[in-house]
Amino acid sequence: MSRSAGDLVLEAQGLDRSFGGIHAVDDVSLEVPEGSLHAIIGPNGSGKTTLFNLITGHTRPTSGRVRFAGEDITGMPYSKVARKGLAKSYQITTVFPLLTVFENVRIAAQAAGHAYVFWRPADGIRAVTRRTEEVLERIGLAADRDVVASNLSHGDQRRLDLAIALATSPRLLLLDEPTAGMSPPETAATVELVQELNRDVTILMIEHKMDVILTIADRITVLHQGRKLFEGTPDEVRDHPEVKEVYLTGSR
Ligand SMILES: Nc1ncnc2c1ncn2[C@@H]1O[C@H](COP(=O)(O)OP(=O)(O)OP(=O)(O)O)[C@@H](O)[C@H]1O
Ligand SMILES: [Mg+2]
Incomplete structure (x- = not known):
C-alpha cells in the first residue's frame, strides 16, 4: 500500500450515539491525516x-x-481493531500490577508479534525482547525495567501504559487525558514524550489542559454537548469567541 502525507488514517462520518435521553455524541465527523497530532477538547460530559x-x-x-x-471498521470489536494497528491508552487499567515493567511491555510486544513469522522460535523470542527494550528506552523506563508495576509513581504508571500501547507498534494511538492527575513537571515530561512518539505514530488525544493542547496539537476539534462546536488550528481555537465562551462559562 502506498502512503503519502495526505492519507487519512482515521475518517469518522456522522457518528451518533444516545444513552436513554442523553445525546452523548451528535453527528460528529472527524478526519485524522497520517502523522498528525489531533486533539479533542470540550467541557465535562x-x-x-x-x-x-x-x-x-x-x-x-x-x-x-x-x-x-x-x-x-464500524461496529468491529476492539480486539479486532487493535490487531489492525489502532491502540488506545486510557488509564492504568491495562497494566498488570504484580508484574515488572519489562514483563508488562513484553506481553504487549508478544501479543502484537503474531504478525511476524520466524523459522525458529528463538528468533521470535529475541525479536520480542528487542522490541521490548527499544520501547522501554524510548519511553524512558529502561532503568526501571525490573520494578514491579504497582511500585511505580503515578506518572511512571501512565508512562508504562503508553509503553504498552507503543509495544504493539500501532498506526494510530488514542490517548484519553494522558496528563490527568499529573504534577506540572510530570505533565511537561509527558507532553515531551507524546511529541516524540508523534514522530512516527499518528496521535488522537483528549486533553483538558488548554496550554498543553495549544502547544502540541496540529488540529483541534472542540466538542460541546455532543456536537462539534469548532475545529481548527491552535491559533484559530484560541481566538474563537464561542470556544472562549464555553471554556469561561463551562463546567471547568
Ligand atoms: N454508558 C453510558 N450510559 C449512560 N450515559 C452515558 C454513558 N457514557 C456516557 N454517558 C453520558 O454521555 C455524556 C457524554 O459523556 P462522556 O463521558 O463521553 O463525556 P466526556 O467529554 O468524556 O467527559 P469528561 O470530560 O468528564 O471525561 C454524559 O452526559 C454522560 O453522562
Ligand atoms: Mg471523558
Whole structure:
C-alpha cells in the first residue's frame, strides 16, 4: 500500500450515539491525516470519551461510519481493531500490577508479534525482547525495567501504559487525558514524550489542559454537548469567541 502525507488514517462520518435521553455524541465527523497530532477538547460530559469508544469499537454508534486506514471498521470489536494497528491508552487499567515493567511491555510486544513469522522460535523470542527494550528506552523506563508495576509513581504508571500501547507498534494511538492527575513537571515530561512518539505514530488525544493542547496539537476539534462546536488550528481555537465562551462559562 502506498502512503503519502495526505492519507487519512482515521475518517469518522456522522457518528451518533444516545444513552436513554442523553445525546452523548451528535453527528460528529472527524478526519485524522497520517502523522498528525489531533486533539479533542470540550467541557465535562461533552462526549469526548464516548466519541473515542465509538472509534475503538467499545460502543456501537446509533448511526455513522468509522474508517481506519481506508477500511470500514464500524461496529468491529476492539480486539479486532487493535490487531489492525489502532491502540488506545486510557488509564492504568491495562497494566498488570504484580508484574515488572519489562514483563508488562513484553506481553504487549508478544501479543502484537503474531504478525511476524520466524523459522525458529528463538528468533521470535529475541525479536520480542528487542522490541521490548527499544520501547522501554524510548519511553524512558529502561532503568526501571525490573520494578514491579504497582511500585511505580503515578506518572511512571501512565508512562508504562503508553509503553504498552507503543509495544504493539500501532498506526494510530488514542490517548484519553494522558496528563490527568499529573504534577506540572510530570505533565511537561509527558507532553515531551507524546511529541516524540508523534514522530512516527499518528496521535488522537483528549486533553483538558488548554496550554498543553495549544502547544502540541496540529488540529483541534472542540466538542460541546455532543456536537462539534469548532475545529481548527491552535491559533484559530484560541481566538474563537464561542470556544472562549464555553471554556469561561463551562463546567471547568
Ligand atoms: N454508558 C453510558 N450510559 C449512560 N450515559 C452515558 C454513558 N457514557 C456516557 N454517558 C453520558 O454521555 C455524556 C457524554 O459523556 P462522556 O463521558 O463521553 O463525556 P466526556 O467529554 O468524556 O467527559 P469528561 O470530560 O468528564 O471525561 C454524559 O452526559 C454522560 O453522562
Ligand atoms: Mg471523558
